[in-house]
Amino acid sequence: MLPVVIPLRLFLSQLFCLCVGVAIESTLLLKRAELPRQIAFHYSLIANVVAVSVGWLMLFASQDLLFSGVREQQLLSYLFTGEFIPDVSMASTQFTCAMLAIILFLGGLMLKPYSIRLLQRLEILPLPPNADVGLDDPRLNALVLLRLRERIEGSMRIGHVLSTLTTILFFMVASASLWL
Amino acid sequence: MGSVVDRLKSFFTLLAPPRLVSWQSMFLFGVGLWVVSAVVGLADPENVVDRYILRRVGWFFIAGGVVWRQALDPVKVLGFPIGAWAASSAVITFFFEDEARQWTQTGFILWPLLSGLLVTLSYFLSTSGHWRVPSQLERIKAIVALAVGIVLACWLKFYFVTQDWMVKYPRLWDAQIEHSSFMATLQDPRETLGQNLVSEVDRLLYRKFNGQPWPEIEKQLQQYLGDPDRIDNDLKQGSEGHSPVTIPFGSDWDVTFSVTGTGNPSYTMTTMTTWKSPLFFDNRDFSVVRVCEVTRAPLPLELFSEATQTGLLECNTSPEFIFAERKVKQAGVESPTDQPVASPVQTPDRNEAPMPVKPIAPIVPTPTVPSR
Numbered sequence: 325m326l327p328v329v330i331p332l333r334l335f336l337s338q339l340f341c342l343c344v345g346v347a348i349e350s351t352l353l354l355k356r357a358e359l360p361r362q363i364a365f366h367y368s369l370i371a372n373v374v375a376v377s378v379g380w381l382m383l384f385a386s387q388d389l390l391f392s393g394v395r396e397q398q399l400l401s402y403l404f405t406g407e408f409i410p411d412v413s414m415a416s417t418q419f420t421c422a423m424l425a426i427i428l429f430l431g432g433l434m435l436k437p438y439s440i441r442l443l444q445r446l447e448i449l450p451l452p453p454n455a456d457v458g459l460d461d462p463r464l465n466a467l468v469l470l471r472l473r474e475r476i477e478g479s480m481r482i483g484h485v486l487s488t489l490t491t492i493l494f495f496m497v498a499s500a501s502l503w504l
Numbered sequence: 505m506g507s508v509v510d511r512l513k514s515f516f517t518l519l520a521p522p523r524l525v526s527w528q529s530m531f532l533f534g535v536g537l538w539v540v541s542a543v544v545g546l547a548d549p550e551n552v553v554d555r556y557i558l559r560r561v562g563w564f565f566i567a568g569g570v571v572w573r574q575a576l577d578p579v580k581v582l583g584f585p586i587g588a589w590a591a592s593s594a595v596i597t598f599f600f601e602d603e604a605r606q607w608t609q610t611g612f613i614l615w616p617l618l619s620g621l622l623v624t625l626s627y628f629l630s631t632s633g634h635w636r637v638p639s640q641l642e643r644i645k646a647i648v649a650l651a652v653g654i655v656l657a658c659w660l661k662f663y664f665v666t667q668d669w670m671v672k673y674p675r676l677w678d679a680q681i682e683h684s685s686f687m688a689t690l691q692d693p694r695e696t697l698g699q700n701l702v703s704e705v706d707r708l709l710y711r712k713f714n715g716q717p718w719p720e721i722e723k724q725l726q727q728y729l730g731d732p733d734r735i736d737n738d739l740k741q742g743s744e745g746h747s748p749v750t751i752p753f754g755s756d757w758d759v760t761f762s763v764t765g766t767g768n769p770s771y772t773m774t775t776m777t778t779w780k781s782p783l784f785f786d787n788r789d790f791s792v793v794r795v796c797e798v799t800r801a802p803l804p805l806e807l808f809s810e811a812t813q814t815g816l817l818e819c820n821t822s823p824e825f826i827f828a829e830r831k832v833k834q835a836g837v838e839s840p841t842d843q844p845v846a847s848p849v850q851t852p853d854r855n856e857a858p859m860p861v862k863p864i865a866p867i868v869p870t871p872t873v874p875s876r
Contacts, residue, residue, distance in 0.1 A: 329681060331666055332688035335659055366644050373651040380658030400669055401823040404676050406683035409823040448643045
């Protein structure tokens with residue numbers, strides 16, 4: 325017996341958001357931080373996949389808190405039917421949804437550059453080749469590296485904002501075209 | 505013919521152990537134990553314990569052989585290495601199999617994680633079996649494999665969480681999943697056909713009853729009760745300028761209609777849509793019961809409002825219906841005694857069953873009497 329109700333649309337839209345995020349962020353890393361093509365792709369791919377997996381783990385960690393009482397019914401109703409239950413209190417649900425959106429956005433904004441920095445420090449991700457300019461003074465080298473890191477992290481933050489805006493815009497247009 | 509023989513030959517030469525300590529001998533030992541457990545089962549079907557132990561140990565050796573093989577030389581299908589997935593599935597069959605020989609939930613969730621770990625592990629092993637430090641690109645591949653494994657495991661976990669929710673709120677089977685932006689259904693074409701029909705019935709009922717003036721609603725109900733075929737004709741021939749309903753596979757379907765209730769506070773309408781399977785080799789009937797309740801809509805609070813009393817329609821797909829069991833029962837949705845098929849709203853066993861046998865959403869197909 326095949327499973328009949330599966331969160332397939334959620335998975336596909338997450339895949340779509342991942343693709344959009346990787347495309348926009350790797351382009352920014354390529355153009356703005358002037359990283360080589362492959363390294364830019366690896367940085368953005370790893371940052372996005374790590375952010376997604378941390379997000380899921382946090383969701384499961386806060387599952388009992390999130391899905392409780394009236395809020396559980398409201399959220400489940402929205403998940404399964406696409407609309408909230410009328411005549412039932414929406415106050416805590418509205419607050420939760422707004423908080424979730426803000427936490428997801430800010431969390432991604434902080435987590436993406438941080439995960440790249442952490443993985444660089446663990447020597448899993450390579451430093452970009454333009455980090456080592458071969459100056460004699462180690463302090464100058466460190467300064468160059470700092471500037472480069474700032475540029476990489478800035479581009480990742482801008483990329484995160486842009487990809488979030490793009491996906492929101494896309495889903496708004498998609499739902500509007502469904503209603504029309 | 506020759507190519508088949510050649511392939512078999514190459515398969516057996518692949519499995520022939522080059523020396524005693526090799527992955528082939530481990531794998532073959534596991535397969536041998538498995539065969540022995542099958543023979544024991546044939547000889548003495550009562551002997552479950554020995555068979556179980558033999559099979560488990562056999563799987564352990566098969567898993568070990570596959571992991572060894574994977575570490576030596578990753579197998580690729582269409583350029584994608586599947587060795588880790590095969591090896592981890594063997595390991596999970598060894599550790600996470602229940603009595604019914606099904607993977608447990610934990611097994612499914614651990615599968616992608618274990619595959620990611622095995623991919624990472626294979627980068628730390630050299631072909632001679634010694635440890636080594638993976639190269640720069642391999643480290644990136646390993647971290648991507650691990651993270652993708654975590655994401656896939658989370659997806660599987662979320663799937664199981666949704667199934668738990670559907671057990672907790674069994675009426676979610678009746679929800680109209682097609683309006684959701686998260687869930688989707690993989691359905692039988694026979695049931696999808698009925699889903700189209702039932703949505704047409706819903707649309708007709710909403711058009712006739714939702715937001716209409718109350719006397720008009722009662723008139724319509726009288727007409728529908730006086731002529732049992734009226735709703736069927738309305739759908740098949742079209743009414744009030746709306747085109748008739750056509751479905752892709754013929755027109756062998758039928759809608760019956762009944763009303764209970766006094767109108768104070770509400771009328772309960774039960775429609776049953778029955779359709780034949782569109783597949784020529786399958787002569788079963790399917791049916792869906794849709795229970796809708798039309799109540800008097802709340803009047804505006806202004807004293808001298810000129811608004812007339814209108815009706816409000818709620819069917820068993822609306823969220824308030826799905827989540828508000830007690831309220832609905834108090835509102836008078838009681839079982840009409842003359843109903844041949846119990847509607848999904850009233851069957852208590854649906855709410856008690858841990859897992860419905862044929863869980864279908866958003867419709868509830870009940871394969872009824874096979875017609876000939």
